[in-house]
Amino acid sequence: MSADQILEALDPEQRAVALALRGPVCVLAGAGTGKTRAITHRIAYGVRTGVYTPTTVLAVTFTARAAGEMRTRLRELGVAGVQARTFHAAALRQLGYFWPKVVGGAPPRILEHKAPAVADAAGRLSLSVDRIAIRDLAGEVEWAKVSLVTPDDYPRATAAIDRPAPSGFDRHTVARLLTTYEDVKTDRGVIDFEDVLLMLADMLGTRGDVAETVRGQYRHFVVDEYQDVSPLQQFLLDQWLGGRDELCVVGDPSQTIYSFTGATPHHLLTFPTAHPGAQVVRLVRDYRSTPQVVGLANRLIAQRGRRSTTALELVAQRPAGPPVAFTAYDDDESEATGIAARIARLVRSGTRASEIAVLYRTNAQSEAFEQALAAAGIGYLVRGGERFFARREVRDAIVLLRGAGRSADADAPMPEVVRDVLLSAGWAPDPPAARGAARERWESMQALVGLADDLASRGGASFADLLAELDERAAAQHAPTVEGVTLASLHAAKGLEWDAVFLAGMSEGLMPISLAETDEAVAEERRLLYVGVTRAREHLELSFARSRTPGGRASRRRSRFLDGLWPEDGRRRSVGTATARPVLIGEYDEGLYQRLKDWRARVATQTDKPAYTVLRDSELAAIAEMRPASMADLARVNGIGPMKLDAYGPALLALVSESVPGRP
DSSP states (O other): OOOHHHHSOOOHHHHHHOOOOOSOOEHHHHSSSSSHHHHHHHHHHHTTTTTTTGGGGEEESSSSSHHHHHHHHHHHTTTSOOOOEEHHHHHHHHHHHHHHHHTTTTOOEOOOSSHHHHHHHHTTTOOOOHHHHHHHHHHHHHHHTTTTTTTHHHHHHHHHHOOOGGGGHHHHHHHHHHHHOOOOOOOOTTTTTTHHHHHHHHHHHHOOOHHHHHHOOEEEEEESGGGOOOHHHHHHHHHHHOOOEEEEEEEEEGGGGOGGGGGGTTHHHTTHHTHHHHHHHHHHHEEEEEEHHHHHHHHHHTTTBBTTOOOOOEEOOOOOOOOOEEEEEEHHHHHHHHHHHHHHHHHHTTOOGEEEEEESSGGGGGHHHHHHHHHTTTOOOTSSSSSGGSSSSHHHHHHHHHHHHHHHOSSHHHHHHHHHHHHHTTTOOSSOOOOOHHHHHHHHHHHHHHHHHHHHTTOOOOOHHHHHHHHHHHHHHHOOSSSSEEEEEETTTTTTOOEEEEOOOOOOOBBTTTTSSSHHHHHHHHHHHHHHHHHHEEEEEEEEEEESSTTTOOOOOOOOGTTSSSSSSTTTTEEEEEOOOOOOOSOOOOOHHHHHHHHHHHHHHHSSOOOOHOOHHHEEEEEHHHHSHHHHHHHHSSOOOHHHHHHHHHHHHHHHHHHTTOOO
16 A cells, blocks of 8 residues: 555544654544554554654554554555564563573573462461462552552552552551562562563663663554553653653543553553643544444443543444343343343344353353353353463364374365364364363364364465464464354453443442442443443443342342433333343334344345345334335435345335334
8 A cells, every 4th residue: 555545544533643653642542443543554654654664663552462453454554574562572572682691591481370479478478378369469469560569668559549458468468478479489480471571671771782772673662552551561661762752652541441450541641741742633433333332332431421521422433223222130040041032133133143242240240141152052252261372172283283284185175174183182063062161172172163264265275374373373362263152251351342242230239340449449340331332333232130049139220320321210121031122222113123123034044145134233223213104215224225125125114014003
């Protein structure tokens, strides 16, 4: 692409980002507004115009997935050589390069999990701990390090922000554990992930030759998700910059949801003050979600009826879609069963299972949905567990595939060879009926099968191409997509999106979580729900259960965040069966909308084509709202042209007529 073509692909605000080639630049980018598109086109435009040399640009992200996406988009724009990495990946690469020269020898081994070292430290201090306490203490160690809080300063620093010590310990005991944890690492000759950033920042700050080399290499910096930077990450970023202003940051204060890990929006919110003269660009055009979803998101994030000064009011760019649905169930079991039934209906109507997600506040909520989906025969994937390429079955399968690659028949279709190899590893064409580890193992190998099919569909990829793809993905921890419904916590859903999203468990105690006792904590819970809402492209349903168990006392009430958003009492209904339909918000005929979807499913089956190619959900919703009485009225529905009028017009008008009293 030429420089002009790069700019032509952007909307006015995105183009303003691309043209702001010299820092400092602050991009406030709302959910679904194309921030990755804007910053990758900015880099590409800078390269095309000669302002940037690709190898002098370092783009920093918070997840390997985001870094991989950025590299992919830059390749598609014809830009090679730009470094797009997570903070830790970039720091580890630099630390590994300079360690032999500055310290000598190989760098220490990195401690992958803190729990064993924390348990050792607790034992040295004769502290009584169980597995849960060790996990909580490990989290506190990480928080202290990313917050640049030393053991000596820990009691004062946590008291100042009213942060309670974990697992019932007092602050001075935790401070002693922080010191002993560092002793344990020294004795073992290991460092943790936070040490990688600390040690590199120290090298840059104390060794002029190291700083000169790194700052000479990287002259332009981009930081994505800047609202999530910790004090430690900001400290390293300052060392990389060395007082320069060639920095572009991108973030959204309304998506700050990781304060418990040390993330803070302070640096994003104060960027113009810290960098006088900074250009500030706001991206508010939402290309992801329908106006119905965007409208709910905008109302949700407004605080007490008045929008926060830092919140971005999104403007939907997509056509109208189905209304947001709200459902109150009798109990948790009914909620899980009802959502599974709704998902089954979506799948029958043409929505892919991998484009559907059930999101909840805590991981413990997943079991009910796993059971309900398994009972309904619907595949699913639980996010947030062990990394895909770290799973034993995946590692073993890749070893077998490598072996097969050396002897595979060059004329045999690659996907067939993959299936034959994985059959010997315990894979089967159909998923097992059991839940838990057996099902997760099958899903892992099925993902490899799906990856092979996907590569082959792009143009006859070879076995060597598959192995190369697996190597690249393993290095980036970029797992292939599993064809199943995603089950995930709201935190794990950050950065992802689906056609249909079910937000479950929207009751007090879960949303906001009962542990959120301060105003700041409750505000973050609201932002967490906002993140969940903005994951949905087209379908969005929110629900809660009035009691925990069937027949239990209906003591739960819906989340306070939905006050004023949930339908009025006269329109709300409580349902306890899987076949109940949710309340639809908007001036829609709910019965007509469902009959239209059922009609579309029949047409899709009869014509053997995907349901969305008959009519899209947004078109059905528009018909249910407008209730056209003639072909001329129907022609005014966005998306219905002459061919669809001829093919489906009479049937659609007949369905509408049946739903409107008194209409012939």
